[in-house]
Amino acid sequence: MKRIRMLMVGLALVAAVAGFAAASAIKYGEPDNGRHPYVGLMVAQDANGKPLWRCSGTLISPTVFLTAGHCTEQPAAHVEIWFDDDVDAGYPLNGYPYTGQASGTPYTHPQYDPAAFYLHDLGVVVLDSPVVMSEYGLLPTLNQLDALARVRRNTGVTFTAVGYGLQRAFPGPVPETAMRVRMVAYPELVQINGGIAGTESLVLSNNANTGGTCFGDSGGPNFLGNTRVIAGVTSFGLNGTCSGTGGVYRVDRADDLAWLATFLSN
Helix, strand or coil: CCCEECCEEECCECCCCCCCCCCCCCECCEECCCCCCCEEEEEEECCCCCEEEEEEEEEEECCEEEECHHHHCCCCCEEEEECCCEHHHHCCCCCCCCCCCEEEEEEECCCCCHHHHHHCCCEEEEECCCCCCCCCCECCCCCHHHHHHHCHHHCCCEEEEEECCCCEECCCCCCEECCCECEEECCEEEEEEEHHHEEEEEEEEEECCCEECCCCCCCCEEEECCCCEEEEEEEEECCCCCCEEEEEEECCCHHHHHHHHHHHCC
16 A cells, blocks of 8 residues: 555555565456556665565656656655566566566656645656567547546446556455456546546546456556557555545646656657
8 A cells, every 4th residue: 555645545566575565466357468568567666776666557668668656756766677467477587576677767747746646646767778569558649538528427438457466455364366467457437527536537447347456556557448548547546455446647638748748759
């Protein structure tokens, strides 16, 4: 659990990364099986190389990895990233959580405030060396998601959520299911431009029918439908069991697109 503010829980996985504590697999999801190779598992490290927490994210260019702001905030000073479908299967020879397939420097949205992280919950990692793939995640156009608010009762509006987060976070003697495997689910739009979502977020379903996100999925993409367009990054939940709904920080607003353009133009 990253932090609680106004009943919102950031979905980075903080607990004992260095001790290989639980994380991985979107709730009620299915293995990605190579469908989204540009989605990776990141581990933030402090200035001394100590692992802090892990999140998910998306390559949007050979050198820019998009994630959540609460995944890149201080004391994060360095990030290691893995793009394997199953990071668990390669451990410990794959270097987890100290040496990934890519590494880089984290940056957080200039308006990000830890006390209200969900208002500007956007971060990037600028990679030390390019990671060349045949395709990458795509950014939306300016205010593209506003059109979804006009869909009657949001019927039929679905997303593709991808990440390496917990599949279960239930209280009890076996509280978590964790594998560090890239998983995919297909949540539906619950709320946009109002309510808890405000104008900067989306609220998506999180149940056994559609699947959803949980701790460790923070920063992972929520693609619009079955496209590569990133509607937003997984940001928050409303409880400690990741049930009911999940919050997604939109990346189609002017301040977000302008800030991201400064990295993509280099």
